[in-house]
Amino acid sequence: MASMNDHPGERAAADPVKLIGVRETPLSVDEVFRAVGDDAAGGTVLFVGTVRDHDGGSSVDRLGYSCHPSAEAELRRVAEKVAANHPVRALAAVHRVGDLEIGDLAVVVAVSCPHRAEAFAACRALIDDLKREVPIWKHQTFSDGTEEWVGAC
Known part of the structure; x- marks a missing residue:
């Protein structure tokens, strides 16, 4: 039941x-x-x-993303957690692989969200949690021929 202080437009969406x-x-x-x-x-x-042309002071020539088969389910879990912890009206997240x-x-x-400060906080949580928790890994090849995996355990 809504409290007297709730505003109808500020209630969380049924499936954000x-x-x-x-x-x-x-x-x-x-x-x-x-x-x-x-x-x-x-x-x-x-x-x-976006894919940038450098990382850590080195020029990047190529980049590829790969993921665990559970990545999309984990992304949904992260999104649902963010929606549960913030007054989210709607949320979307897509990540590229290949x-x-x-x-x-x-x-x-x-x-x-109903207000801008809430939207900034929720979006920040979404991208930070996605990068930390969703099993998507970045493989970078640098101009000097060296390679690096980012996010791999």
Whole structure:
């Protein structure tokens, strides 16, 4: 039952997790943004992670992402946890796997909440928890021929 201090538009959405995906195809910012549209949301925050041409002072030539078969289920679990801990109206997260080029979109996440501060906090939690908990690994090949795995146990 809602308390007298609740505002109808600030109650959590029944199923705020609108889009979850781990895919080999290019990602769409527009798709993720549309997925979190909600008339009761006053703030929407979107984060886009792109493949950069350097890391740790070294030039990156190639990059690939691989994942455990449970990655999408783990991404959903992380998203549901964020939605349970923040006043999320809608949430979406997609991560790319496979070989990517410099400038490609690697991850797109978005959150809509009643207010902007809540949306920023929820989006930050979503991307941080995704990077920490979802079994997706990055393999980088540097210009000098060395390689590095990031996120692998």
